[in-house]
Amino acid sequence: MGGDEGLAVMLAGAALARSRWPGLTFLLVGDETAIRAGLLKHPNLATVSEIAHAPDVIGGSDKPAQAIRRAKTTSMGIAIDAVKTGKAGAAVSAGNTGALMAMAKLSLRTMPGIDRPALAALLPSLGSNDHVMLDLGANTECDTRNLVEFAVMGAAYARIAMGLERPRVRLLNIGTEDLKGTDEVRAAAALLRQATDLQMAFEGFVEGDKISTGDTDVVVTDGFSGNIALKTIEGTARFVTDLLKRSFRSSFRSKMGFLISRPATELLRTHLDPNNHNGAVFLGLNGVVVKSHGSASDKGVANAIGVAAKLVSNDITRRITDDLAHFTAYRALTAANAAAPKAANE
Structure with a gap:
């Protein structure tokens, strides 16, 4: 749900990544209603994706301490937790860098x-x-x-x-x-x-x-x-x-x-x-977390997903x-x- 363009560019990037690396599957974390509506434009992505509803999001101006307290209800926090529990191999986010770092370090811990x-x-x-x-x-x-x-x-x-x-x-x-x-x-x-x-x-x-x-x-x-x-x-x-x-x-x-x-x-x-x-x-960290640039295009998001996939597979x-x-x-x-x-x- 993060990044300058939000959901639209993240879904487009995931769809592009899926076409480049057909073996990928996705756990899309965020507003379920909005995600389902967005997936109508990307039917090939929809067939290989699950949705985890998150009622809240981390804003660009939120401080790391504030983000940590809301980790269990935010898309960023739930995505990181999916890596911790093994539901996902890696988490990719275009959201608040400081919040992502703080939540990832607290949840996954250092190696x-x-x-x-x-x-x-x-x-x-x-x-x-x-x-x-x-x-x-x-x-x-x-x-x-x-x-x-x-x-x-x-x-x-x-x-x-x-x-x-x-x-x-x-x-x-x-x-x-x-x-x-x-x-x-x-x-x-x-x-x-x-x-x-x-x-x-x-x-x-x-x-x-x-x-x-x-x-x-x-x-x-x-x-x-x-x-x-x-x-x-x-x-x-x-x-x-x-x-x-x-x-x-x-x-x-x-x-x-x-x-x-x-x-x-x-x-x-x-x-x-x-x-x-x-x-x-x-x-x-004890898990792979990749930060996409907030202004990234769908091609940029796809590249970030590719980085995550390569690190996990290796x-x-x-x-x-x-x-x-x-x-x-x-x-x-x-x-x-x-x-x-x-x-x-x-």
Whole structure:
């Protein structure tokens, strides 16, 4: 029931996702009467869908604390509970991000060994693949442990979403030198450099102007910096496309130039279209919850559903659990090996 367009675009997106991935089935949570009326336009979706009535909805201005108190009666809360009870493999919502995060964390809890969940998304790059960036706003302050966990989770996500065997991982920083950055960032880098047998290739730091060059597969940062970086990237993309539109309309010669260069500009528009990269996931929870952008089109909603389906089918929670357990065991062995010579000398 969330998003700028509400029910209509969510149903259209689900119908499009069903045509792309015929094996999907849906639990549609919200106003039952409105959903049944909307399904009349999508008969193919109606045949593979169940409806769970929710008498209430979370508004865009509702605070997380208010949303939590109404979880049992709202479409968002009931959808998350369906994941917890096994009625659904994943929940997809275009509603209030803060409320979704709060209710998901309270209901599903964080995975064993994970201190905090992180919001991760695929973003466009100049490389042959997109890149994963996290955290994008779930945690404004992060310590060394959080950043290391984000790196492990982000690498697991990249292996599933992009089919990479050893994703290249970097920490967002104000420079690439080892002495640059906060104590937390430098300490996280030191720990990740030591863990050479993880299913990732840790390559140090990346600066903000190199995020989208294609030189890294996973960019790790705290939620405060990550959200600013995300909004800056989105704003710059809109600035470029709007500037091109204005330039091409400025004169007859420019309009002729637009006609000649239209294939290139269409490629640029497609590459920068946020609907083609829609679907941010809360990594680190005991269940899959995907956040669709509030202004997403039906194509964007379908992409978000596709992200959820891929994470469920590839068992993202097990992969993160295994990777984190491997990292924890590696650190324990390293600490024991380091302590052995010291104990012998004493």
